Amino acid sequence: MDNTSTMETTAAPGLLAGKVAFVTGAGRGIGAAAARLFAREGARVLLAARTKAQLKAVTEEIRAAGGVAEHVVCDLADAASVRAAVDRAVELYGRLDVAFNNGATVTPPGPLEHVPEADFDHLYAVNLKGSWLAMAAEVAAIRATAGTGAIVNNSSVGSLRGNPELPAYGAMKRAVNSLTESAAVTYGPEGIRVNAIAPGSTLTEMIRTWEADSPGLLDRLTARTPLGRAADPEEVAEAAAWLLSDRASYVTGTVLRVDGGAWA
Template identity: 80%
Template sequence: MHNTHSSNDTSPGLLAGKAAFITGAGRGIGAAAARLFAREGAEVLLAARTQAQLKEVTEEVRAAGGTAAYVVCDLADPDSVRAAVDRAVELYGRLDVAFNNGAAITPPGPLDQVSQADFDHLYAVNLRGPWLAMSAEIAAIRATAGTGAIVNNSSVGSWAGNPELPAYGAMKRALNSLTESAAVTYGPEGIRVNAIAPGGTVTEMIRTWETYSPGLVERLTPRIPLRRTADPEEIAQAAAWLLSDRASYVTGAVLKVDGGARA
């Protein structure tokens, strides 16, 4: 994807001066967000389960001149989530913004073929995890920066019936509701909470889905008005804008970033 950030650009970055926390930051959209947020001036703490991936992305960010650190975090473990958010405050003295991007996927299939173990795993990581993260992030923002912004990564699969990924779609739809409730609750304090709903994006998650549903991307692409899937950075750009002061009057939104697929 063409990078619109010129090396000769002396204007302050979109997230200049902000301390940012990102879950699922070892790969895909989360890794793209870590690189982008740092390029836009944020001090970034990357969180995910896989240390090797976190270390690699953190080193890339630092090599490009950004400020980054990482913490191993399992969204299914409440203590791990709280400790990761606390680490951002320990490192940077504050928390301004957070991107709750981390999520799990399970094999696609109809509702009656979803195992209880898979359903429980999706709940723990894709719904309870962001809820725990938001709770900790709001406390950290309140205690340090005072005001700030949170973006949750939802999915266009949350907007309508999702016969291939019914439990995944259900958790993401519930995340939309949590996002809206948090926006209403914390808006008076100056804490904005939004979500993005990506469409088909070239990540490990969609590649995993394709192994179960061969030809998935070829089937999806004609339904997208832009006639292509997204690059992870394009999704990260939407999150960066919502977290920035440029979106200062936007809260409670679930922004479709899907090339027009749900238009």
Template identity: 70%
Template sequence: MTTTSAHSSSAHLGLLDGKVAFITGAGRGIGAAAAHLFAREGAKVVLAARTESELRRVTQEVRASGGTADYVLCDLADAESVSAAVKHVTALHGRLDIAFNNGATLVPPGPMDTTTEVDFDHIYAVNLKGPWLAMVAEITAIRATSGTGAIVNTSSIGALMANPDLPAYGAMKRGLNSLTASAAATYGPEGIRVNAIAPGTTTTETLGSWEEASPGIIDSLVASTPLRRAASPNEIAEAAAWLLSDRASYVTGTILRVDGGTLA
């Protein structure tokens, strides 16, 4: 093969070419955008969430675009469900290379004293315990199959500052940042990188729900963003894809802000 043809062939390789990717919260929003993007970049994607109709739709869309996609039902608040979902990935493809822990939930916004114990327990189970369960299962799978790999968790810029409107949400995401750093330090010697992204205002269904509960919040958030707009889910997924790729091979333990400059 000539130098020119070799360069041409490599130029067509995707960012995640040949990797097997597991994505939670993949039925909509950032997770769905990641499923499409990761597949376009060459990964075989396995989507996970609780709602089968959403997973089926995104999977069919990815396949229609020429990608390799499958899905598995998964409840992040259920340890057995999380473990079974990750085992499904390795049974399907023989290995796991990368994982994007994006699944999360939101509780009604408001001051801390208005958050119920039920809501606090629920957001803990999904937004903090859930990613912990997922990371444990994913690290076990990566270790047993590919040997090395990468994990990205979805945090929030709300975890990097006071968050009076969403105090429980911010607390769980801040806890996730700590788990991310601890996992990076623990599993780095094995060649497993662990990072997180901290999105700013992003046009997802979750943001829409916040707007319904607190009319005007989107305009307020955009006004405090130097780029003066919200991010698309795809823009957030692009950051996750880079961190999961070999191009970020010396990046681990970081919380990457993707916030339009909000915390600059």
């Protein structure tokens, strides 16, 4: 007689099960990896970026894998576009629970005096003002629908100390850190957590662009990284997913380094 007992097992719910997630810069790199991951972890996702063809491709990929996703074209430098994109998440899914503000732009590496004024202004409009616009719209949507939730901003380890190769980019990301901390203090009493992640070198189109402008940049960054390699975008997305999830329920106002130990 077989005395082996059987036990029904139930798959653990996803990290973001039941949540509606909004992701900017979702057409490629860390943003696309995050959108895929959030959907696998049970979220209904709205992908936002300027790159319609890329958004469509990632959205279709998520759907093909069984996830729920839609996309919207959004220019982070345009206030009306940002508000409309966040409102679209509520129109589609009836609520907003979490948001990952990942979208950003770059300038070529070089010392401060070599940054054209137009490039500085564009960095400000997208990387700083765009984050501020998105956070304001997201807080309003979370407050009006889910009531409580979480926001994660994508910063950079380049914001944590002097940054001679990317001074303007680092300055904008440092300001994002300040906005993150201020928002955490402001909205924590309402149950809205706000954190940031600070990735190190990550294998995205952004760092490949920097490498083309400054040959050897990736090797220099890797040499300063104890883990001895750049991150895959998926590894950075995992940190954002955890901070957005209820498993990080007592974490707010932090800037979490995801840098392979480079800034240790």
